[in-house]
Amino acid sequence: MSRTVPGSGAQIIPIFNSISGVRDVYVVNGGSGYDPADPPRLRIENCGTPIRDAVLRAVIEGDGGVITAVEVLDPGEGYDPLRLIIEDDGSDGHADGQVYLKQDGGIDFIQITTPGDTYFDATARIEGGGGSGAELVPVTGLITGLAIEQQGRNYTEEDVNIIISGGGGQGATGVAEVSQFGQVSSITLTNEGEFFETPPLIQIIKGGGSGATAEAFIDLGKITNIDLLAGGGGYVAAPQIIFTRDTDLIRTARVRQSLNSSIFNLSGIVSDITSGQTTIPVETTAPYSGSGKILLGREIIRYTGKTAAGVDGATVDSFTGCDRGINFRFDQKVILDDLQDDPNTGLTSYTFNVTDKVRRVVENSNNRVAIVYDWDVEQKALYLTFQVDELAFIDGGRSNEKSQIIAFVAGTAGASGTGVEPHVLLEAEGVNIVVFTEPLGLILNRKFEDDDESYEDEQGITQYGDGIIDLVNTGTEFENQINLDGGIASSKYGIEETLGGTNTTLFQQGDQIYDANLNPLVATVLSAGALGDGDTHTSTAEIIVGTPTAGVAYVPPEEVEGLTSGLTATTVTRVDGPKEGQQTITVTSVESNDPTFYFSVGETLRGNSSGVQAPIVSVAYDTYVRNEDE
The missing domain is CATH 2.60.40 (Immunoglobulin-like)
Structure with a gap:
């Protein structure tokens, strides 16, 4: 009769010695509710049949009944633990890695911890652990070189x-x-x-x-x-x-x-990523640090947190709090219309030259000057930067320069009219302006004027001011240019300016511009990104299915659907194999079915046009993110 003991949730990992006995035990999760007077019995399973069983004792401490450690009273001998074997007759034999498993016991990924040296014809395999069927192919070396020994004859x-x-x-x-x-x-x-x-x-x-x-x-x-x-x-x-x-x-x-290589963690995105998305769902976040940077395509993304499926209510592994495109040097990306596409090549006739000024069809004195940073003719994507006059640059909080915290001097001598102060001071009881003198001084009971801008609040009442001090530059070369940023975080370094609640800096959908042809063409903005946007990224995956239970073969391009997960994707290619009766299909634009984000091994994949139904054998998402060094 089995014995029931109090407590649950503990997870431990044994570490084995050279004779396959237990050398130590690592406590992953101490669980809760365990009783020191009635401790659980700890056994090593899925490691073969040992010559002698290990004897382990749980150390339970605290009011919550948490297992804080495990004592090894007898290490035992002859276990068959899960281990990675990498071999090459000419190598130094030092390559090793950590195997991570999925909940169903399949291999999730392998993280190479020691790359070793002189591996050229390496083989790798998984031994022990009570499982079978894993197939590994090591990636080694580089194809390089060039040289000629003899000329030969009769070449053409x-x-x-x-x-x-x-x-x-x-x-x-x-x-x-x-x-x-x-x-x-x-x-x-x-x-x-x-x-x-x-x-x-x-x-x-x-x-x-x-x-x-x-x-x-x-x-x-x-x-x-x-x-x-x-x-x-x-x-x-x-x-x-x-x-x-x-x-x-x-x-x-x-x-x-x-000697020169770096070790990267790779994980595939499991759904399409939009340019402004701040949560990136992936296959796994397990090998990544709690915060850091990742590379997705050409875009470097900084994330501040990560989730793991099944932990704290999360349904998918994801990077959270993402700051997008931190390596990008443009301010805005816009997509133009396809009215000038060549019917034969599909390429647009619009032309833009790097560093050109972009001319709007309808100009406004409040519009900022836009400069071409790059032009992608295939995607019809125009990358722009905006000129920011010197009045807009203040640090807003640089720690090592006290005078740069909120100080400004109106930029140049011509920033305001002769004998005219660059700002208007208003009486405000209890409000003081800090003057950066030595020592610091105060202008008592005064504030800067801020009422040039107006907007309606949620109650429909007209309000004045945008939180940015009004600049008095009428009649100067800086008239109608942007106000000082003042360190306001949402103002993106002084680039964005609004008038009556409308952004007058960034291009909006429907705006029209002239291109750089001798006889300028008029292009219309189909979609316009925001400051801080990243690129869009399309998820792709390789799915291997078994012998169909209905139909014969998938017919790309068709939509396929996981009948259990509810996920959909579009097929791109289909080939027979890798084993008899199986098919390998590549899919793109994987659509999640929240809260489900992954195709499941074993579920039926249906072709919505061909009618084919076959069980999924494996899924590999191959639009990768990788860790990026700080």
Whole structure:
């Protein structure tokens, strides 16, 4: 008869010694409600049949009955724990990683903790843990190099191909030329490559001839010259030139890649991401720090928190509190209409040049000057920056410059009229203005005027002021330019200006602008981003399904739907395999079904056009985010 003890929620992980006994126990979650007088029995399961069972004792402390530690009274012997084995006969044997499991016992991801050295033909496998069926493929080394040993003969120019695959470096390319006598006459270096440690060797194969050899010379990691040693003969077609390096030298030398590489955590986004979205749902956040930076496409995103599915009520792993596009140097991104698209190429006829000033069809004195930062003709995306006059730049809180906290001097001598103060002071009982003198001074019972702007509040009552001090610059070169920011966080460094509640700086949907053609075309803004927006990102996934229970094959592009999760996506490609009876489909634009964000292994995937229904075998989301160094 089983014995029921009080308490629940504890999670522990055993750490094994060299004879597969328990060396230590790590408490992941101490749970609650446990009784020191009636402690739970701790056993190691899913680790094979040991020669001798370990004896463990839970240490329970506090009023909440929390397991704070586990004492190993007898380590036991002969367990078969879950472990990652990475092997290569020529390696240093130091590569290792941490295996993370899903709730159903499948492998979620593997984080490489030690990359090791000189791994070229590595194999990897999962042993122990009571499971089976995992298949791993290590990713090692780099394809690099370029060199020529002999010229050979009977090559022809039309078929010459150069394949780079060694030499310790990367990126080098070259083109061989064949004479009328069927000999290799020269090899022209078209890309000198980089990171070469030793001169690579060159093999010249195929083409019907033989005997061509060449030699490469390097300097500062780049190929500087290729000497043709022998032209060979008998070539009737151009040979292939393969750049390699001596195998023995490779295995006795340290690998540049392992010395200079960084370890990145990768996790796929599980739904499309909009440009202003501040929560990024992904496959897993487990290997990432609690806050930091991630790279998604070309966009660097700073996040302040993360969630894990099933923890604190979260339904999906996600990065939260995201500050988008912190590496972007533009202020606004707008998408233009497709009225000028070429029907043959699909490309727009609109033209914009970097650093050009953008001309609006309807100009206003309150509009800020917009400058072209970049123009993406395929996406019809116009990236803009806005000119900010020197009056708008104050720090608003720089810690190491006391005088920059809220100080301003109206920018230039011509910022206000002769004998005119740049601001109007109003009487305000109990309100003082700080004067940055030594020591600090006060203008008592005074405040700056702020009533040039008006808006209606929620009750429909007209209110005045925008929280930014009014600048008196009538009749100066700065008239109608933006007011000082004053350190207001929502004002985005003084770029945005509003008039009557309307933003007069940023472009709005429906605005029209002239392009840079000699006879300017008028483009209409279809969508307009906000300050601080990032890029849009499309989620993609590779789904393997088993033998269909209905229908035969999915027909891209069609919508597919998980009948249990309710998620939908659009198929892009379909191929048979990898095993008999299976199909592999790639999908895009995965639509979540809140609170469900993941396709489930085992659920039926239905093609809404083809009618095919098949069980999902595996899902891999492959629009990746990766951790980014601070």
